Amino acid sequence: MNNRIKDYLELFLTFFKIGSFTFGGGYAMIPLIRNEVRRKGWLEDEEFMDMLAVAQSMPGPVALNTALFVGSKRLGFKGSLFSGAGVILPSFTVILLIAAVFTQFKDNPVVERIFKGIRPAVVALIVAPLSSLGKSAGVRWKNLWIPVVVALAVWRLNVSPVYIVLAAILLGIFRFICLMKRGVDK
Amino acid sequence: MELLHLYLTLFASFFKIGLFGFGGGYAMLPLIQHEVVATHQWISVSDFTDIVAISQTTPGPVAFNSATYIGYSAVTEAGFSSGYGVLGSAICTFAVSIPSLILMTIATAFFLRLKNNPWIQSALSVLKPAIIGLIASAALILITPYNFVDYKSYIIFGAVLVASVRKINPILLIFLAGAAGLILY
Structure with missing residues (x-):
């Protein structure tokens, strides 16, 4: 015990x-x-x-x-x-x-000045690892449209990432069913 | 009654963030942003950016950090005392963890069957590139007039981007950017 x-x-x-x-x-x-x-x-x-x-x-x-x-x-x-x-x-x-x-x-003016410097830095820190993360996630020329469409949909059209995740999972499963069908036909 | 409603909304939001936040880290940012800034307006875009900055310089995943911070600030900004704010923090942090707890318990039990499951592999083959798009959208959403006030903001952005690609420690970069802000503004 x-x-x-x-x-x-x-x-x-x-x-x-x-x-x-x-x-x-x-x-x-x-x-x-x-x-x-x-x-x-x-x-x-x-x-x-x-x-x-x-x-x-x-x-x-x-x-x-x-x-x-x-x-x-x-x-x-x-x-x-x-x-x-x-x-x-x-x-x-x-x-x-x-x-x-x-x-x-x-709202303290000194704190506000410090964060004015930090805010663009935060955005840079998010952008910096994108290309290496993309490579390890298997992004190539032929599927580059996926991250591009997702980024634009969320950024410009304000689509909830919840729908993005659900759509990506469904598309992946749909792709698998298509591949399986093709395998059976052969 | 109003407080209870706020607690329930916070719980539901962070549960959703835990459940649909694939990819961890920055990939969860657009979802958090969508819930707490766009939908419920608990905080502003620049406050949200500040939370990401604070998260980079403190221990723990950004999803927890935002849950704890927003749980407190949403409740206190609504006019309730800081004691209720602490409870709000606890509720949000708990809510964001529950989906992980349930799913990982199942995953550990069925691990061998999950590992090479072709359905899951196939779903991931589209989900993984989509997650890269989510991270990119997090950056795009944060490029606002509030975060980029003038040309000096873009100079800081460029310098930190180059330094970060060259693997300079992100915590050091945030401190340097803060010092730059103090001098430049």
Whole structure:
């Protein structure tokens, strides 16, 4: 019994630590999680990489999905509750403090000047990884129209990304059915 | 009653963000923007940009960061006390996590069957390029007169873009851009 509690606590603390020290979005957490999982012998590396692929194809923050499957593999559903809480709590605490303070100082002229400089930088940080992300997502000349149409639809026509996601999934399934039919005809 | 309604709307919005936010990170931005800026107008475009900036310099995925921040600010801006704001934060953060919890529990159980499932692979073959389009739209949506006030904004944009492609640490770049803003404006 005591050991069980220790195991849950260890899961929680490991992910709390990872959640506290990875700045700059969820993707920064993945190598740290991989390291910890390998060091503690929780999962084989190959299994981890396979599960990572599944976690990345599911909706939701990738860092949370990764934490959830490691917790769940290790100690079942309850384990995933502990690893999930661990990875969420640090950012929750930090952002809550910032929200409480920042909403007071937002209109301060010095803060406003700083953020005037930061805002265009944020847009640049989103644009910068696009081409390398595109390559690893399998974007080539022949399917370049997909990201272009999506970007224009969301930006200009204000189409909800919910419909984009549903349409992309349906189109992918439709493509599979067409390919299968062609296979049967042969 | 009004507060309860606000909590329910926040919950529904962030549940939706968790459920349809494929690709993680920046790919979730247009969806978050669509819900919190365009549909419910809980915050302005420039506030939303500030949240992305804050998210880059603090731990945690941007989806959580926005959930926690907007949960607090939407409730307090509606005139309720900060205690209710904290509860709003907790509700949004919880809501954005539930879809992941359910889906990953199922995925872990059926992992072997999911791994090489041709239906899923085929759906992903269109979804992945679409996600790149979503990230691009996040950038396009944020190019507004509020975020780009004059030519100096475009100089900062260009400099950070070049530096970021060359793998300079994004946190450092945000601090430098903040310093530039302080000097230039």
